[in-house]
Amino acid sequence: MRIRTPLSVVVPCYNEQAVLPALHERLSTVCRGLGTDYEIVFINDGSRDATWDAMADLAARDPHLVCVNLSRNYGHQLALSAGLRECTGDAVVVLDADLQDPPELLPDMLAVMRRENADVVYGKRVSRAGESWQKRAFARLFYWGLAKLSEVPIPRDVGDFRLMSRRVVEGLTALPEHHRYIRGMVSWLGYKQVAFEYHREPRAAGLSHYNFQRMSRLALDAVTGFSVRPLTFALKAGGVCLAAAVLTLAAALWSWAGGSVPTGGLLAALFLALAGGQFLAIGIVGEYLGRMFSEVRGRPLFVIDQVLRSTHGAIHPRREAA
Numbered sequence: 001m002r003i004r005t006p007l008s009v010v011v012p013c014y015n016e017q018a019v020l021p022a023l024h025e026r027l028s029t030v031c032r033g034l035g036t037d038y039e040i041v042f043i044n045d046g047s048r049d050a051t052w053d054a055m056a057d058l059a060a061r062d063p064h065l066v067c068v069n070l071s072r073n074y075g076h077q078l079a080l081s082a083g084l085r086e087c088t089g090d091a092v093v094v095l096d097a098d099l100q101d102p103p104e105l106l107p108d109m110l111a112v113m114r115r116e117n118a119d120v121v122y123g124k125r126v127s128r129a130g131e132s133w134q135k136r137a138f139a140r141l142f143y144w145g146l147a148k149l150s151e152v153p154i155p156r157d158v159g160d161f162r163l164m165s166r167r168v169v170e171g172l173t174a175l176p177e178h179h180r181y182i183r184g185m186v187s188w189l190g191y192k193q194v195a196f197e198y199h200r201e202p203r204a205a206g207l208s209h210y211n212f213q214r215m216s217r218l219a220l221d222a223v224t225g226f227s228v229r230p231l232t233f234a235l236k237a238g239g240v241c242l243a244a245a246v247l248t249l250a251a252a253l254w255s256w257a258g259g260s261v262p263t264g265g266l267l268a269a270l271f272l273a274l275a276g277g278q279f280l281a282i283g284i285v286g287e288y289l290g291r292m293f294s295e296v297r298g299r300p301l302f303v304i305d306q307v308l309r310s311t312h313g314a315i316h317p318r319r320e321a322a
Helices: 020-033 051-061 076-086 103-116 133-149 166-174 182-189 212-226 230-257 264-297
Strands: 005-013 038-044 065-070 089-094 120-128 158-165 193-200 304-311 314-318
Touching (some): 005 020, 020 051, 038 051, 038 076, 051 065, 051 304, 076 089, 076 166, 076 182, 089 166, 103 120, 103 158, 103 193, 120 182, 158 166, 158 182, 166 182
Parallel strands (some): 120 193
């Protein structure tokens, strides 16, 4: 059984070699200033650069550092899940490695948690410096659509940057789904959750790894993970197709009553409407069936290749599958 610590900082990393030294220095400075024991958990999500070597070098010199090396790239949400499972803190803060979420805000977030007696203090972005207008527009559209579709209230303009109590972390790691949208899962757990407004800073180094494809995948996980309302789209599409069929039939009868033969264009429109509705229904049902298949297979969420825990400069490796 691992010894519990008062505070854990969990940071998923993918190709973050350039920013890792500055990240470690700023996090360590903030945590030392709190006057309590702490651990910093870095997760290497199958990086293609020297991120893992940099982590191992830091772990050899810092007994507060825990480094988790995944066997391949699993994606941000599963890497974060691995870090949450490995951490031991009574309070756990999650932030990205790019330093857009300033570590210096941690003392204020801890103060809010104590003052409000909250289980979750989530960072709410007031501004998003250094991000393109396309990304900001996609984010606004995403949060608007998620608010309309989700059956669980999920705050807008909120990422994974948050401070959580131990019972929230344990509840989160107990949830079994593979297609994970962690900020939504935290909202689903409940407990008292309060917002902490902050200004997001530009990326400290390197390039963003969240391209349009990754953001779209995350959006799809969010919608299908927290709403069955898309299934009703098939019914609505069916209703539209039926209405189109009735109108087309009425137009054909009117044309026939006037002595002319109904045109092929009306029949083609009817065919396209029916075919489109069928394809839409099949696509939505197929998406849910695919996710059910992933859950039924029962595969592990991730596989850990190695965990480094340093004690007075000595590295203690551990290998296992999660």
